Amino acid sequence: WIRMHYVYPYPSVDDLIPLMAEGKILPYLDVPFQHASPRILKAMKRPANAENVLERVQKWRSICPDLTIRSTFITGFPGETEEDFEQLLQFLDQAQLDRVGAFAYSPVEGATANELADPVPDEVREERRARLMDFQEDISTQRLEAKIGREMTVLVDDIDEEGALARSPGDAPEIDGMVVIPDGDDLAPGDFVRVRITDCDVHDLYAERIEG
Template identity: 40%
Template sequence: MNFYVEVLGCPKNIADCAILKAKLKKYGHNVVEDIERADAIIIDTCGFILESKKESIEEILVNIERKKFDKEFKVFVKGCLVQRYGKELEKEIPEVDGWFGVVTPEEIAKNIGKRSLISKNPEPVYEFEDRIDEDVQYAYVKIADGCDRACAFCTIPLFKGSFKSRKIEDIVKEVETLVKRGKKEIILVAQDTTGYGVDLYGEQALSKLLKSLNDIEGDFWLRVLYMHPDHITDEIIEAFSYSKVLKYFDIPVQHGSDRILKLMNRTKDSKELKKLILKIRDKYPNAVIRTSIIVGFPGETEKDFEKLIKFVQEVRFDRLGAFLYSDEEEAISYNLPNKVAEDVAQERLDLLMEIQSTISFEKNNKLIGKVFDVLFDDEEYGVLVGRTYMDSPEIDGNVFVKGKFKKGFHRVRITFADLYDLEGELIEE
């Protein structure tokens, strides 16, 4: 059967589906890049927040329509949305040919003909055998999944299960394979990368993993995402001194008001968060700090929001993503009083991003004239689209340079700065 794989949701799903494609091939199927050539589609879904759930449902319905014109076309759905709402989905959308929850790629490929495979005990991690990736210079590698934290706004532990790590040697094998195939950036993902290894080795082992990956031969970057601020240790910070590990710290603080942080079940208060960020910047003056903020959490007052704004202005994050609170029925926060009206939350979000855009513009302007290694991802109409170490693909800014596409790292002098993006010129090598 010819399968087209549609990936929705987070980079962990991208990593999962790269493994899944190889498993499908192992069991005698083909993977195609054009849905018009496909006999079936596998849709990897997200079940985290309302907007993600809507996107997943819409994608399922679009492909159900396809079955009306192609009676033999099959639609299979996998992932978090299925694990969370499997029974309801089977009942409401009977046209789907198979539902797969949070199970391993091996189990999906092996049981693709089954109507339903939703385990009561989610299995979000797997051993490496092979993977099939898109023709880009970066790759996401999942080092762990699931979660044991108790953030009040989050339902992920309910459908992803407890935190589970992959073995160091298995991850090393996967990264070695990717580097040999020409990948120039390896992006490590988990629900919380700071928790890596606790379940397997009885202690945080992210620093040991980074050392093992840094020792792999080749010219490539290592980027770490999703570091819970409450669990970043001095040992983890020290591990970022390894030559291939980018000084890019993805630390979702979620808020800047101590009262809201406490309601969110976060441990560190705003002073401790600032102290952590200052420690990182003191050790690595060129470090990039990226964060995520939730606006409109239940009980967030104007005073709380003002504290958040003050916090952001004092810390001056290099990268910031902000999101409206999503009221999930199984989350602890669902039962909290004093919900914030959506229009009020949206106004606050807009103001926050306006302030952050000013900070970003000021920081970008200081980069004019400086030279960076740039990894190009694409070429559009004679313009190269690339990134420095400061930017993760798909979520941060880009560097635009005139020229023809070249693989690998290239020296670029920055000549122009916008709110989030940069322009530059290639330096002759």
């Protein structure tokens, strides 16, 4: 299985989506959007048009409805106001991303961002990171709940006391959740198996094997 990680949302990415829809590449994109406020994106020296990003996400999903989108964001970048942060939350609400990671900004030695005005206090950076993750948790859980009842092929990673621990096409190793198969004790790592999703929690899916 091949997944696309840390892919910038350049137009060339659009050419990959039909290949995902055809099953030639896993329908998974890890795109580091970083923020949604045009002002902060400009300070980060990143493309600064959240509307275009939303349109692109919608287009990707119209071509490949099974597409899983993961992204990462930074809170507390120098100069970030509460209004900027609220724009980021609004973007998350509209984009409905499947998986999100967030990091509180931390100065890096030699980085030009260290010279920017209006540094955000440490406690505010972390508070915003926590708020973002709480906000996104509801979205991610709803995205998982929408998979209940669906059938899919998963790849077994490990066997433990819970049963078989597998990954769906939308679950990258180490950073995403798992598909837990309680009746999969006789499976082995590396096995591909058809399952039906029966339940989920905030991170993982639970499934039963489909015979045949």
